[in-house]
Amino acid sequence: xxxxxxxxxxxxxxxxxxxxxxxxxxxxxxxxxxxxxxxxxxxxxxxxxxxxxxxxxxxxxxxxxxxxxxxxxxxxxxxxxxxxxxxxxxxxxxxxxxxxxxxxxxxxxxxxxxxxxxxxxxxxxxxxxxxxxxxxxxxxxxxxxxxxxxxxxxxxxxxxxxxxxxxxxxxxxxxxxxxxxxxxxxxxxxxxxxxxxxxxxxxxxxxxxxxxxxxxxxxxxxxxxxxxxxxxxxxxxxxxxxxxxxxxxxxxxxxxxxxxxxxxxxxxxxxxxxxxxxxxxxxxxxxxxxxxxxxxxxxxxxxxxxxxxxxxxxxxxxxxxxxxxxxxxxxxxxxxxxxxxxxxxxxxxxxxxxxxxxxxxxxxxxxxxxxxxxxxxxxxxxxxxxxxxxxxxxxxxxxxxxxxxxxxx
Numbered sequence: 001x002x003x004x005x006x007x008x009x010x011x012x013x014x015x016x017x018x019x020x021x022x023x024x025x026x027x028x029x030x031x032x033x034x035x036x037x038x039x040x041x042x043x044x045x046x047x048x049x050x051x052x053x054x055x056x057x058x059x060x061x062x063x064x065x066x067x068x069x070x071x072x073x074x075x076x077x078x079x080x081x082x083x084x085x086x087x088x089x090x091x092x093x094x095x096x097x098x099x100x101x102x103x104x105x106x107x108x109x110x111x112x113x114x115x116x117x118x119x120x121x122x123x124x125x126x127x128x129x130x131x132x133x134x135x136x137x138x139x140x141x142x143x144x145x146x147x148x149x150x151x152x153x154x155x156x157x158x159x160x161x162x163x164x165x166x167x168x169x170x171x172x173x174x175x176x177x178x179x180x181x182x183x184x185x186x187x188x189x190x191x192x193x194x195x196x197x198x199x200x201x202x203x204x205x206x207x208x209x210x211x212x213x214x215x216x217x218x219x220x221x222x223x224x225x226x227x228x229x230x231x232x233x234x235x236x237x238x239x240x241x242x243x244x245x246x247x248x249x250x251x252x253x254x255x256x257x258x259x260x261x262x263x264x265x266x267x268x269x270x271x272x273x274x275x276x277x278x279x280x281x282x283x284x285x286x287x288x289x290x291x292x293x294x295x296x297x298x299x300x301x302x303x304x305x306x307x308x309x310x311x312x313x314x315x316x317x318x319x320x321x322x323x324x325x326x327x328x329x330x331x332x333x334x335x336x337x338x339x340x341x342x343x344x345x346x347x348x349x350x351x352x353x354x355x356x357x358x359x360x361x362x363x364x365x366x367x368x369x370x371x372x373x374x375x376x377x378x379x380x381x382x383x384x385x386x387x388x389x390x391x392x393x394x395x396x397x398x399x400x401x402x403x404x405x406x407x408x409x
Contacts, residue, residue: 001035001036001037001038002037002038002040003037003038003039003040003058003059003302003303004040004041004042004056004057004058005023005039005040005041005042005057005058005059005060005061005298005302006041006042006043006044006056006057006059006060006061007019007020007041007042007043007044007060007061007063008043008044008060008061008062008063008064008065008071008075009043009044009063009064010063010064010068010275012063012279013378013379013382014279014280014281014375014379015278015279015280015287015290015291015294016043017375018280018287018291018366018372018375019041019061019291019294019295020041021366021371022291022295022359022362022363022366023039023040023041023295023298024040024041025362025366026039026295026299026356026359026362027358029299029303029355029356030355031303031304031355032304037302037303039298039299039302042056042057044057044060044071046068046070046071049074049077051077051081052081054082055078055082055084057078057084058084058085058301058302059084059085059086059087059298059301059302060075060078060084060085060086060087061087061254061294061298062075062086062087062088062090062274063275064275065090065274066090066093066274066275072090072094075090076090076091079091079308079310080310083307083308084308085301085302085306085307085308086308087253087254087297087298088251088252088253088254088255088274089250089251089252089308089310091251091310092250092251092252092312093250093252093272093274097158097159097272098157098158098159098188098270098272099117099158099159099188101246101250101271101272102115102188104249104250104314105242105245105246105268105271107318107321108245108249108317108318108320108321108331108335109321109328109331110242110268111265111266111267111268112267112268112269113190113191113192113193113267113269114149114190114191115188115189115190115191116145116149116188116189116190117158117186117187117188118140118142118145118179118187118188118189119137119140119186120182120184120185120186121179121180121182121183121184121187122182122183122184123184124184125184142175142176142179143172143175145189146169146172146175146189149189149190149191150191151169151170151171152168152169152170152192152194153168153169153189153190153191153192154166154167154168154169154188154189154190154191154192155167155169155175155178155179155182155187155188155189155190156187156188156190157182157185157186157187157188158186158187158188159186165182165185165187167181168192169189190269193260193262193267193269195262196260196261196262196267197261197262197263198213198230198231198260198261199213199214199215199216199258199259199260199261200212200213200214200231200239200258200259200260200261201214201224201256201257201258202239202240202243202256202257202258202259203255203256203276203277203278203283203286203290204243204244204247204253204254204255204256204257205253205254205290205293205294205297206253206254206293206296206297206300206301206343206348207244207297207340207343207344207345207348207349208293208296208297209240209243209244210286210289210290210293211231211236211239211240211243212224212225212286213225213227213230214258220281220282221281221282221284221392221395221396223282224282224283224284224285224286226284226285226399226402231261235261235264235266238266238332239257239259239261239266241332241335241336241339242257242259242266242268242271242332243255243257243271244336244339244340244343245317245332245335245336245338245339246268246271246272247339247343248338248339248342248343249312249314249317249339250272250312251308251309251310251312252272253297253343254276254294255271255272255273255274255276256271256273256276256277257270257271257273258270258271278290278294279379280375280376280379280396281379281380281383281392281396284396284399284400285399285400285402285403286403287400288363288364288367288400288403288407291363292359292360292363295359295363296348296351296352296356296359297348299355299356300344300347300348300351300352300356303351303355304347304351306344309342316338317335317338320334320335320338364404364407364408367400367403367404368404368408372400373397376393376396376397376400377393380392380393380396
């Protein structure tokens with residue numbers, strides 16, 4: 001049986017080439033039914049489509065539709081009408097973004113910092129704006145809102161990504177400057193978690209999560225620290241649980257979550273990322289893990305005939321949130337069980353052990369090859385100016401060599 005995995009891409013070339021290469025080498029996969037399954041990939045093109053057209057794809061990895069509306073509507077069509085599996089759901093990313101993600105996780109009792117949504121600084125481009133604003137927009141004191149939250153705080157777009165439009169606000173002058181610059185963007189004000197010990201970014205692909213120490217103040221090539229055991233076991237497990245909870249709740253299976261840890265408390269601050277960072281020049285040491293997870297989860301979904309869960313089934317989570325007999329950690333444990341059930345963790349692990357035992361070795365062999373080094377060099381040359389090529393080629397080769405030493409040796 002043949003399965004086609006579509007890649008809906010913007011400007012990325014590094015990880016798509018890696019994924020295409022690995023899928024091309026994975027070989028036939030024997031499912032529980034005894035049928036031999038063959039996987040191949042194609043890059044999705046943008047063109048007119050009839051709503052009754054039958055798609056060729058079994059699964060699509062989407063890295064574009066969060067801002068390009070035509071392919072987003074195609075994704076919604078193939079999910080609703082044809083049961084094509086999507087990474088990620090365009091329905092929840094379109095309607096919920098970061099604002100409703102904050103709301104949902106507050107509803108579930110997570111330690112989300114206090115957050116306020118403030119009206120637009122400048123009028124939106126709509127003919128009815130003046131009439132509505134004159135009658136219904138209430139004047140408000142921006143300084144009073146900020147003082148209630150407490151300085152320092154962050155102003156950030158309610159639906160943004162990639163840190164665009166995010167400002168750290170230390171006083172009233174900075175507050176008004178940031179608000180003036182926001183223009184027609186709708187903004188949150190959010191308490192800052194001062195004095196945190198660790199900033200984590202956890203990348204989750206299906207049931208697999210890699211928690212990485214993140215240093216946002218550094219250049220992108222240095223932000224992911226190659227450091228192990230920087231969280232104690234209980235806190236690390238909590239970060240993983242929160243990451244999987246967010247993904248299962250919203251049907252996002254290729255997503256990253258940022259959390260701050262202070263005094264043993266985990267504060268999730270950003271966890272709606274329609275296009276999480278998986279660039280070779282960002283992840284470097286962690287890139288082989290990401291490609292392994294993406295290949296295995298994609299294969300699991302198409303070979304087992306996994307169907308998209310378009311209904312969110314929020315009542316299961318809210319029943320836990322409202323259970324007064326459970327404390328915070330009791331609720332986390334219940335959420336983890338719901339999330340693991342949705343992500344089919346046990347079935348996935350068995351599938352990897354029985355149908356895909358060769359994938360880690362396949363990835364390791366490819367990362368050690370000249371072909372991978374050629375990809376690394378091409379990616380560096382396409383990312384950095386010529387006078388920095390030698391420096392960054394050596395930098396990333398060193399990090400990949402560290403991964404090979406720790407993984408292959």
